Structure formats: C-alpha cells, structure tokens
Amino acid sequence: MAFPDESRRAGPIAAESEKFFAVAVEIAGDGGVIAIVAGHGALLINDPSARISMRYALLDYVNESGWPELSRAEQEHWLGAYRAYMEAMTNAGVLKSSGGLQRTSTATTVRVMDGKTQVLDGPYTDSKEQLGGFHIIEVADLDAAISWAARSPTALHGIVEVRPLWEGTLLTRDMNDFMKPE
Numbered sequence: 001m002a003f004p005d006e007s008r009r010a011g012p013i014a015a016e017s018e019k020f021f022a023v024a025v026e027i028a029g030d031g032g033v034i035a036i037v038a039g040h041g042a043l044l045i046n047d048p049s050a051r052i053s054m055r056y057a058l059l060d061y062v063n064e065s066g067w068p069e070l071s072r073a074e075q076e077h078w079l080g081a082y083r084a085y086m087e088a089m090t091n092a093g094v095l096k097s098s099g100g101l102q103r104t105s106t107a108t109t110v111r112v113m114d115g116k117t118q119v120l121d122g123p124y125t126d127s128k129e130q131l132g133g134f135h136i137i138e139v140a141d142l143d144a145a146i147s148w149a150a151r152s153p154t155a156l157h158g159i160v161e162v163r164p165l166w167e168g169t170l171l172t173r174d175m176n177d178f179m180k181p182e
Contacts, residue, residue, distance in 0.1 A: 056145040061129035062158040081153040100133035
C-alpha cells in the first residue's frame with residue numbers, strides 16, 4: 001500500500017509515555033483506509049483506493065493415491081476445475097504465487113540428531129492426505145481467504161488449510177518480532 005507524504009501526519013496522540021506503541025486501523029465501510037495510528041502520531045489517509053491486505057497460504061492436502069484411480073475423463077474434469085479456480089483468483093487479482101508438489105515418493109527427509117545428519121527417502125510422516133500444492137493469495141482478511149479456500153476443488157475431496165504468512169523474513173525483520181518480550 002502506498003502511504004501519503006509525512007505532511008499529512010496528525011501529530012501526537014499520547015504524550016504521557018515515551019514507550020507508547022498502539023496500533024489501530026480504521027477502515028471505511030468499503031475497505032478504504034481512513035487512518036493508521038502507530039506510536040505517537042496518526043497518519044491520515046484519504047485515499048479510497050488504499051487497502052489493507054494480508055497474504056495467506058492456501059495449502060492443498062489431497063490423497064495422492066486416488067489420482068491414478070480416476071478415469072482420464074475424471075482427471076480432465078478435475079484439471080479443468082483447478083484451472084478455472086486459478087484463473088478466477090488471477091482475474092480477481094488475489095493470486096500472487098502457486099505451485100504443485102511432486103509425489104511424496106520423490107521426497108527426501110533431512111534431520112540432524114546428535115550432530116549427525118540423517119537423510120531418509122520419502123515423506124516425514126505417512127498420512128491419509130499429503131501436501132499436494134499451495135496458493136499464495138493477498139486478500140483483505142481471513143474471511144476472504146476462507147472464501148477462496150472454499151471455492152477450491154481440493155475442498156471437495158481433500159483439505160485446504162488457510163494459514164497467514166509473516167511479512168518479511170528473519171533477514172528483513174527484527175528478530176525480536178519472533179521472540180518473547182524481555
């Protein structure tokens with residue numbers, strides 16, 4: 001989201017404490033941002049196109065052993081449904097990335113125990129459903145992410161897990177963001 005220049009800062013909102021850190025967001029009924037309040041000032045925004053959004057991973061868990069059991073016509077049907085779903089997300093402007101994973105039989109599991117690297121062929125666990133793919137979407141809130149997950153063809157025969165993504169990484173964020181307060 002683009003922020004207006006600093007000349008639109010509203011000034012102090014809490015002078016009594018140098019350690020005052022509050023974050024509040026007011027959102028207009030149409031999703032437009034009115035103001036962002038952080039620290040000791042408010043940044044006023046009068047831009048109806050400004051939006052607060054969040055990235056979510058939609059994780060598709062499927063029973064991969066079921067795919068070979070389908071007829072060619074059934075496979076065509078499901079691939080068409082997935083293509084239509086991904087095109088709908090693209091056309092709505094929410095799809096940021098997507099990928100499918102190869103079968104779990106191609107997986108290699110790595111762990112270090114007692115200082116020794118252990119490499120195993122195959123997935124970490126055996127389960128009924130396997131992580132088959134993912135979609136990274138950017139939407140207004142969890143309800144919107146759930147709505148897209150419910151539209152996934154995977155939801156009809158598997159599970160779609162919706163998980164919010166952290167913004168940034170350990171390379172781009174302060175490590176204290178990920179640790180207990182002192």
